Each structure stands twice: as structure tokens, then as C-alpha cells.
Amino acid sequence: MRLIPPARPRGAAGFTLVEVLITIFVTAVGLLTVAGLQAASKKVGYETTQRTAAAALAQDMIERIRAVSSNALVSDANKALYLDGVLTNDATAITSSTDCSSSVCTLSQLAGWDLKQWGQKLLGSEEKIGSDAVGGLVSPTGCVKRIGSKYRVVVAWRSFNNTQTQLLSSEDGYDSCGTGLGRYTDPASGTADAIRQYIVIEFV
Numbered sequence: 001m002r003l004i005p006p007a008r009p010r011g012a013a014g015f016t017l018v019e020v021l022i023t024i025f026v027t028a029v030g031l032l033t034v035a036g037l038q039a040a041s042k043k044v045g046y047e048t049t050q051r052t053a054a055a056a057l058a059q060d061m062i063e064r065i066r067a068v069s070s071n072a073l074v075s076d077a078n079k080a081l082y083l084d085g086v087l088t089n090d091a092t093a094i095t096s097s098t099d100c101s102s103s104v105c106t107l108s109q110l111a112g113w114d115l116k117q118w119g120q121k122l123l124g125s126e127e128k129i130g131s132d133a134v135g136g137l138v139s140p141t142g143c144v145k146r147i148g149s150k151y152r153v154v155v156a157w158r159s160f161n162n163t164q165t166q167l168l169s170s171e172d173g174y175d176s177c178g179t180g181l182g183r184y185t186d187p188a189s190g191t192a193d194a195i196r197q198y199i200v201i202e203f204v
Contacts, residue, residue: 046160050137051199054155057122057137058201061091061144061153064114066203068107079151081111082144090181091119091142118142122155141178141198149204154178156198162186175200 068078098105100113120126124136139158144151156178177198178184184196 047197050157050159050197053137054140054157054197054199055201057118057142058153058155058199060121061114061118061142062201062203064118065144065151065153068110068114078107078111080146081108082115082151083146089143090178091115091144092122092140094119115144139183141181141183143175143177145175145177147202150202151204152200152202154198154200156184156196158184159195159197162189162191162194173200 065079065082068081094112094116097112097116098109100110105113119142122136122140122142127135137155137157141154141156143154143156145154146152152175154175154177175198178196179193182192184193185191186194
């Protein structure tokens, strides 16, 4: 007796077009999710790097001020040398000062030299690729202020994110360093200073 093999059901020979489309869709969604996570990770890494660098640069300025103020009995008056005029608003705007690396300077001249050097470090002048400074912060602003009996060093920079959730001007710890300079306007909303990040370090 001759046996007849059972007929193969239709569709068992391969994938249907619908199955292929579903597979492509699921794969695309997965790839887009991975890409989104990578972009978010880069933003977080960027913000962390900027904040770490800002903290180190702020501490550098504090050490410079303390070094000058320890050179005389009236230390508080020497700290105040760092509060002169435009220096209070933005150290990166200082374009000239006495070169204290090659000549003997007064304490006032040394304060100006320190502030200029600090402003250049904020801009990344110590690390360059060709003629481009690459070691600093993005659109930095450096401020030295006196608040009551304390001195304050503030470093501001440009963030990826809208930071309007930061402290309000009426709240303790707020600082206006870098505001009104046009550096931190949110390109999406056009809101001034909305993408400004900053750190504040106070000392006596």
C-alpha cells in the first residue's frame, strides 16, 4: 500500500509580509530607544564634566585670593582688591593687566593678574587644539563678590537644558553672575538666561 505524505499547511514555507513589517517596526523602535538613551547619557556626561570643571576653577580662584590676602596684616582689604569694577562682573572680559610672571607687582596688580589668568582658564586657554582653546567651559562667566562678611566666587556656564527651575532671585543661594550678558538665552524659547548653570562657593 502506498502512503501519501500529509499536505504542508499554507504559510509554513516562510514569513509573511506582515510578519516582516512587524519585525522591522520592533527593531526600529528598539534602535531609536537606544539612540535616545545614548543622547541623554551624553548630555548628563557633559553637564557633569562642566560642573566638575567649574568647581575646580572656582576653588582655584579662592586659593589665589587667599594667597594674596595672607601676604599682609590687613587681609580683608587685600581680598577686596579682587572686587574692583568690571572684575566683579566677569573675569573673562579682562583683556590686559600687568604681567606678574615676569615683574614684581604690587598686591593690587597681582589681583588684576590673577583675575585675568583665571578668566583665561575659564575660557580654556591652557588646553588648545591648534589655536582653538578647548579646555574651558562653554560660554563661561567668572565673578568675585562680597556678600555681607563673606566672599563669593561664582562660575556660570551654558547648559543644554532650560534651567528656569533653579533658585529664584529672592531665594537664599541665588546669584546673578552672567545674567544680562546674552550668553545664556534659550534658543528654543528665546528666554534670556534660561540655560545658565552656575555654582557658588563662599568663604571668609
